Amino acid sequence: MEFFEQFAVPNPTPTIYLSMVAIGLTLIAVLAGISYFKKWGYLWREWLTTVDHKRIGIMYLISALLMLFRGGVDALMMRAQTSRAGNELLSSAEYNEIFTTHGVVMIFFMAMAFITALMNFVVPLQIGARDVAYPRLNALSFWLYFMGAMLFNLSFVIGGSPSSGWTSYFPLAGNELSPHIGTNYYMIALQIAGLGTLITGINFIVTIFKMRAPGMKLMKMPLFTWTALITNLLITFAFPVLTVALAMGTMDRLFGTHFFTMDNGGMAMLWANFFWVWGHPEVYILVLPAFGIYSEVISTFSGRNLYGYTSMVVSIVVISTLAFLVWVHHFFTMGQGAFVNSIFSITTMAIAIPTGVKIFNWLFTMWRGKIRLTVPMLYSVGFIPIFTIGGVTGVMLGIASADYQYHNTMFLVAHFHLVIIPGVVFAMLAGMTYWWPKMFGFMLNEKIGKWAFWNIAIGTCLAFFPMFIAGLDGQARRMYTYSEEAGFGIWNLLSFFGGLGLAMGFILIVFNVYYSARYATRDIGDDPWDARTLEWATRTPVPEYNFAVQPVVDSREPYWDAKHEGKTLFKDKISDIHMPNNSGMPFIMCVFFFIFGFGLVFSLWSLVIVSSVGIAVCLFLRSFEQDDGRHIHAEDVQETERKMGGDDR
Amino acid sequence: MKKQWLFSGLLMSFLLFLGGCEPLAVFDPKGPQAALLKDVIMISIWTMLGVVVVVFAMLIYMLVKYRSSKTPADYKPPIIEGNKWVEGLCVGIPVLIIVFLSIVSVQSTYEAESVPEGYKDQEPMVIYASSSNWKWHFSYPEQDIETLNYLYLPKDRPIEFRLYSFDAISSFWIPQLGGQKYAMTGMLTKLNVAASEEGEIWGRNSNFSGEGFAEQTFNVNVVSQQEFDEWVTEVHNTAEPLDEETFNELLEPGHLGQKTFTGTHLSFNPAPEEHTEHQGEEHEDMNEEEMDH
């Protein structure tokens, strides 16, 4: 019995028991459904073993949306709890777990997955490639991420969730103050998922450097590809810092080392520094691909080429460099003195300059254009004002002295939500809607999409603007309750309504997917938006080989020029296409990783040893495996092309 | 149009918060440091409001003028690569704004970190503020008094808080007197403030520190020097002395309300040393000495 007690959650409530039952039933239903419709083989052949960047992208997309809902429910619960003074919906312990999992799920498992989803699907198409450089590693990345996410979510029903915030500051997160296993989940799940991210980073850098279509010089790459390149460079430089910090944190918690402990020479400030040396670049890892998407969307729907391409590229590069030089602004209040704070204050505010350049370039892209307010464009147009407010409040936070008053308050919470929501969520929804036809062969309904947009845009403003005021009135962040006299009630109530608006918007998006899948026409052609870049030059939905013939490029908007200046993109004849084989190895290896992680969380060493052996065997087998891939024959390609497009290239 | 409705909504809420009926804590300073920070915040709000207005105006202009429904059906948008001057302006003006704000930031940060302007001729009164889950221990070495979760401060006297923590990182914050600063284990941080108005205000730990964090607040009574002296005498006449055993009980996690003692815990449980460049070297020396023994 004792053995099982460690798996019990520490603060069980009816909600948790209900969710356990619900999760159990859903799981049984899903498994039964798959067996009933005899889809196991399909699932295994087409999805679990796939190395196709498009399918991996779609799996990332589905996971990101699932995580968006998990994080969204967390958010609603928090907003409901704080919607009035002295509310007793949640206890302090529950609230702390919920805001911690909210942050972790949203940043690591929603936002990161969402950008990776779109990079996976779009980048190879935009550069005219057949896949990423290392397709099998790509599958490994996905399954590492997926297993990390599942492990983390398991904490909700087995053993209990971490509760020291997504920043997990030591010593609070250490054994001395959090003896409970919750934080182990944080350390280990993020380690596993982070490994996947790092592999993605390397994979995409190589892909973008080595696999571009002939003629696509660096300065001819579409902006989304540029941002993907820089983001993956940031990933490759920043994530190892997190890896090291998490490893040290894990050792403190499991093996009694003293990196961040209170006594024996531990240094809690070291964690804060490590965390933000990774953490600040991380926010740009998230927002740069979004900038790329907006560049594509605004240019397409203004019917114009992107204004100031070169300065756009330069500003991304400057942002990515500065991103490593500002981390101290997350703890101006740690007592490092006026000199250090002054320097980091200046570097911080300097980031606003290249960011401003980008905003103005988007505005000038609309200038003299012909603006179609489709759903992706609505998100882009909504992004500009809201992100500007988030950005200027960032500059305000960057003034070190003033930050002494904003730090740790709702003002800060308002800032980062008002940059992350328009900067990441809006962008991902815009990108998803924009590339949806390429993924699934039909378009999302515009009318429902617009309703969803307005709910989300107004919801965002209503949810987060009041927080500026509450913060200036002294409401600290992460407080599960406050008294009547404090006077924060009204602002939090407004914010709760905003949260409901956001929830409504997301429900509409789900409904839209269902509705459009059911009723939308499949007859949309290859280029439903009248777009400009290479991904639109192939079929809809994209066949597995991407392009029947490799495109040849000599401008920044090759597809636009092909449409309007009669340039030919596809010069060669169709020939056999070499493709990588599917492989079950990444999936199997990551199942071992999951068991490994679970074993570590609960210090079940036999599980850890068995699964380590499993991982090692997988690596060993892979090293000696001979796999030359396969060919799709020219006739088959021609056949597919005829079916999909009618004309024969 | 919905968009305009949205924008006017934004503007309304902004005005509401500038001119709210009851002043917000940060905009209701009771001392020179908080007043300084309020001024800095107002300068930055007005500067940033300028940026916001320009961006919003440009966006509305583009959307109104170049909507496809407003342009002729056969209108073909031109190819425009960019323009050196326009792009130069897009860099130049933000650079000027950031230079201006940098000067404000550096100056005010130095000022916020030192003894407040106008109080420099006085010797600051030292108070140790140490946090333990989830309370604040205030030690007055000069007066030989220790309180739990409340402060008495004499008006018009510079005060130097020396901050540290017995467990989680906490942040000591009295918004109406000045900005916050972390209290951590194993090192000392300093916060300079002064109070220029009598009255009762609040302070709190603003850095999340676990289950009892929300209630880790304290009261601050700003009184005249005379009343302060009376309070000190009264405490010495009525309060129990603080011994090590009692203090260790106080350190147990929980909430304890307000308490008063004579003597401070610093005598038997001294504060960590201030963290300076120098300290590292001293430490090494000490270690060597220890090894010699």
Ligand code: HEM
């Ligand atoms: C104009 C550029 C920006 C500036 C000057 C800026 C400045 C700052 C500063 C000074 C802080 C720390 C405040 C404090 O802890 O007291 C902060 C926090 C934060 N910012 Fe920004 N920021 C900018 C843009 C962004 C963007 C684009 C994102 C994300 C996409 C972002 C996400 C965040 C997050 C997540 C936090 C705080 C996280 C936490 O403490 O939990 N910021 N920002």
Ligand SMILES: [Cu+2]
């Ligand atoms: Cu940052």
